Amino acid sequence: MKKSTAALVLLVLFIISFFFRFYFFYNTETYDNDQAYYVIRQVESIKSSKTALYDDPLSYGGRENVFSSGFYYMLYLFSIFFPEDIVLKFIPNILASTTIVLIYFIVKQITKNPFVALFSSFIGIFIPIYLLETTNTISPNTVAVPMFLFCSYLFLNIEPKKEWTIILYIISLLIFSVVSAASIIFIMCLLLHIILLKVENMSLTKIKKETIIFSIFCVLWVQFLLFKKALLSHGPYVVWQNIPFEFIINYFSEINILLIIYFVGIVPFFYALYIIYKYFFQKKEDISFFISIVSITTMLLIFRLIKLDLGLILLGICFTIFFGIYYRDLEQYLDKTRFKKFKFWLFISLVIAFLITSILPSYNLLENRQTVNAHSISSLKWIEQNTPKDSVVLGTVEEGNLITSVAKRRSVIDNNFLLISDVNQRLEDIKTIYTSSIVVKALELVGFYGVDYLLIDQAKEEYEIDDLRYKTSDCFRLVHSNKDIKVYKVLCKVEKEKIE
Amino acid sequence: MNENKKIKIMKYLGIVFSMVVIFSILIHHYSIHSSFIINDSTYDTIRKVKFGLTEDNLVEKSIYSKSGHVLGLFTEKLEYNITDHEKLIFIAIIVVFAIVLFLIYLLTSKNYIVLFILPLSPFFLNIFTEFSDISLAVMFLLASLFFMKTGKYMHVIGLIMFSITAYLNFYLGVFGWIMLLFLEQRKVQNKMQNSRFYVIKLAAYIIPLIFFFDISKINSYFFQKTALERIFVEFGAYNGIAIATFIMMCIGLYMFRDENRIINVAFVAAIVISFVHLITGLIIINGIAVYLASKLIIRMIEERWESSVLKQISVILIFCVIVFSGVSFMHEVGSKKSEADLIDGLLWLKDNSASDAAAFTHHKYGYKVKFFAERPILLDTDLALIKNSREKYDDSTEIFNSRNLEKTSSLLEKYRIKFIIITDEMKQGLVWNKNEEGLVFVLENNPQFEKVYENSNVDIYEFSISS
Known part of the structure; x- marks a missing residue:
């Protein structure tokens, strides 16, 4: 496939992704949850006083606040050039849609097959949980998730000769750290990645080891700066954000397979399981990295150390990437057999299966979601x-x-x-x-x-x-x-x- | 300039830097509070000696250590009241610290970074900006290690130093003995010493430990929901380790595992000791962490990186993280509140209450209540050694947070508490964040509680049991 063709198709997919979201967010007067209104207040505060609400005179009758403010400042920057209403509705959805572009580049790097990468991107448009949590919510996850993927992509491609990859990685990680505490999950994935490679008697290149050392201290320092007071007040319970017990069950829900299948999609889920099984003990550094993301996310979900929505989103995206790898392997396998001529029908059947198991449920979820009255x-x-x-x-x-x-x-x-x-x-x-x-x-x-x-x-x-x-x-x-x-x-x- | 001279100069600079940091904190604290910091457990030590106590008469303890009397003896023999002699305290802190630095200078060969990181380490600041038996114990332990390393006849001096260490802090003594075991065994392996001499030395060093061994029960410190709050400074542990230093220690343990086996042994010994006496274990782990972190930094600086950009930023970040932990902690240490008002309140309580009238306050003030007010309390900071500490701790939390009069009263009656001491520090974050939270609300809205004493920082309430 020509590069220009692939680029064009990718652009079309990006537009489809955005307009699928647009259909749901544009016609809704209100936002899906109260957190969106909190973000609006933050942006307004930055507009009026140039600082985020670290001292909030209204919440709890007046209180001190700690949070990752990068997302709010980002929205504020956009609001300088565009009307605030447009920024708050459009920008999060544009940012969320960039995920499919990143999925394309990651899958292309692993599979070396642009068509498979485009197919994965298409799958990535309709991850139910990601659509539900980022379409009409002004959620920091609309930046955190693409940044997670972008840092992952850069990490896999970092080379001493390509100084720009190093500089870009440094900048991206800094932005990621300031935007979301999910950067800590990224660090954990890097550490597990080292361990998995060690088990397979593989070693990381020197530049990647250096990158990991930098990443650990960069994220640590930024999170300490941002959350120092919260760490001192709540200790390790800061992970659960001091949420009262009766609410913690909702925010950090127990995880089960059915929930994952429903919110992530059946097609990516089962094929991803197969890929994890196949490649877990194989010497493939790129795939091993995403296996470590799935492992860490799953462990954190089981021990209720991250919120369910973020965990499922990360799983959904990784499963989408694994689906791409599976499809490439399947194609290569079929090419060696007499069923080569059925490749096209296989593709169609997968699309239909995906339509029934992911696209329709995504549509349903968004159509029936609750918004603020x-x-x-x-x-x-x-x-x-x-x-x-x-x-x-x-x-x-x-x-x-x-x-x-x-x-x-x-x-x-x-x-x-x-x-x-x-x-x-x-x-x-x-x-x-x-x-x-x-x-x-x-x-x-x-x-x-x-x-x-x-x-x-x-x-x-x-x-x-x-x-x-x-x-x-x-x-x-x-x-x-x-x-x-x-x-x-x-x-x-x-x-x-x-x-x- | 040759390499050795350069290292020597860097070491001297490190010593100067450390002294400047400690001086600054001490002077800063003195300028605000007109006093130096005396470690809380030191009050308990002085009380033990003053009254010749074999068990704690003011709080139920399952273990009552007889070690650490030297400070009490010192004050007893010279008839000083330690709290009245600021100059003495200042000199003692500086002298101990200077000797420790000198011993570190002697014990480390090329590692000069350790002298720069040490004064930024929270545990170090905590130990050496206070007048306490722990700082003395660390000093004597380092001295004993130095003499053990130096030569065979110096072992006698080393043994004396070691005995004093064990006397001051039994757990540090255990750690020192494990180190000796390892060091001497290596000498036997390398045929630098015969095995009979090895056994004699080990036996000689174990005598002080047996003499000071008085543990009848092992009480694990991991009794609360999480020990992380007691281990890491970032989570609020006063005697804890910084997370960044801990991470560098882990990296260092892995990277230098073949180069420096004694450190591996020391680390394992420290972990074991932590389960018995967390604070001592943390002191040792902190020392190991600082040593390994400094070694790691030297390795990072000296080694060639694939990317110079990453190298520069990483080294800067590491220093930022270390400095951030240290400076944050320095600020806390330097700004420790004056105790004068609390002491006044406790002295009033001593003169105006029955000797068996129990007091209730935050466990942080436990030692001071026992020393100045001489009244029974529910908890002190030595939580691991108190009988039923978990239940008492949970009940304390309940008393502090509940606004329910019945619940609060029943718990106070359960422990026969007569007086409640509330400080400004408790109202400003130690227990509560706003006025009239929890117990404060109950105290101010209930005739069963009467405010009997008040000064600018302390309120004391008397609780009348309902008929």
Whole structure:
């Protein structure tokens, strides 16, 4: 296949990838989750004060924050040249779509077959979990995952004679470290890669050893700089981001095969297993590296040390790469047999299988995904327009970022748990406020957190309530109602009295 | 300039650098707090000698070591009250540190980088910016290793040094004995010494260990959910090791495994000791880590890399990581809060409460409560040696975090706690991050608790058991 043809097809695939996403994100008024609104707030903060929200006056009523800020600054840079709305919707999807370009280059390097590489790229467009988590979410994974792949590609191609690969690798790794803590996973993969090669009596080239030494200290230093406070506050529990126990099960879910198959795709999954089995003890450095990524990711998922979504995305991409290797091996095998003439039909059957097992499920997932309720947004906008600026609004964990971002009011809790020491107590108190039938108890806690308004929206589902049980009390007045969403104003202030 | 002279000059520079760092931290601390830092466990040592204690009468311990009395003896014999003699403390810290540096200078041949990394190592700063028996123990251990290495008649001096080490810190003594075992065995292998002499030496060195052996139970330190918080400085371990140094140690152990077998033996010995007494094990591991890290850096600088760009950036990064850990820790050490207010509060408690009235506070202050207030406490920092420490630790955490009066009261009654000591440090991150969290909320909103003492940094509450 000519290079120009391959480039053209790759471009077409990139456009297909982007427009497949475009179809889902462009028609949606709101974003899929509250984290997207947190990102919006970060970008707005950088716009107004040139710094990210390290000191957040609204979240938890005012708190210090630690995070990887690279993604927010990146979006801010784009927003200098383009309207913010366009940047927040388009740029993450463009970045996410670059994954298929990287898959192409990686598979081409391993298989030396542009057609197989293009086929893998096509598969890579429809990884269900990757589409679900990056289409309408403004997630840092839209940068982290391509950077992971890019650093992997550069690492495999690094040579002393090609100084540009070294410089590019250094820059990419630095960006990756600043954008996402997933850079630590990359380092772990490099270390396992060394061990796997050692087991096979292979050795890395000197330049690659030097690269690994550099990578370890680069990522370590950047993560220490960014998360020093969190490390000191939470120790090794920083891995679980101080998420309260009742939420940890959702963020760091238990993994099972069916889940992987569903979110990654059956076709890549089974063929990838075959490739791992075949090449695990063979002396192929490139493939061994991706086997180490799969191994590390799987271990981290089993021990619940990374979030399920990121783990499944990495697995999905690696399986897509392995699928390409499998297809190349299959073609080479068929070429030696009398079934050579059926190659085209094999290709068609794989495409059909993939259509049924990945493309349709991806479409289904995106079509039926939940987004933030438009009515919730309008209620929050009402709060912004009709309440004092220093008000505290009580909501659930999932509403916290919406309260601070859309309503621009102080929240009591949200899902950024790092550096919050009493998060479990807060959860318990919020539950009490929503579910208690004793108004005094609720008022006491409301007074403790300085709450001025109570938002009854997602709390209904979370705490299985229809409304506040003490709503008839003189201390609470309904000030806004929108479909099922209610906002109550707190009228009574409780003095700190001694508890008898 | 020849190579040896260059190394000598670099070593002198390293010593100067180390002294400057230690001086700076000490002067900085003194300028803010008008006092030098006394290690908490030293208070306990002085108390042991002052009252001739054979067991701890203020907290239930499963093991009560009799080692480490020398500081107490010193203060007892000369009738000094150590806490009143700042100059003495300063001189003691500097002298011990200078001797340690000198011994390191003598013990290391071409490795000058170790003298630059050492003062940036958190464990080193922790040990040698405080007046403590551990720093003395390290000094005597290095001295004994030096004399063991030097020549056969110097062994007598080495034995005396070693005995003092074992007296000060039993676990360091065990480590020293394992090192001796290895060093002497090599001499026998190389026919530099006959095996009878080897056995005599080993027997001679084991006598101090037997004499100071008083462990009736081995209590593993890994009793909490994770030991990582007690091992790594980045996770909050005060006596810990920096992660970067640890990684370089692992690389060094692998790379130099054939060159320097004694280090492998030392490392294994240190790991074993860590399971018995974590702090001592960490001290040894830190020493090994610093040595290997410096050796690794020298190798990296001297070796030719395929990419000069990668080499330069990697070496800079390594120094950045080491300096970052060290500087962060230096800042913590230099900014240690003044104890004067806490001591005033504890002295008030001693004069205004019954002798059996138990106090409750963060375990970090345990030694000081025992020394100044002379009142029973729930926990001190020697958690591994306290009976039922896991249960007590969990209950303490519950008391600190709960806003439920009933729960808090029942736990306080369970341990017959009469007084609760709250410091500003506890309110500013040690226990809580905001006002009126957990126990503080309960204390301020409940008539069962009465504030009986207050100064700018310390509040003391009296708890009345409900009828």
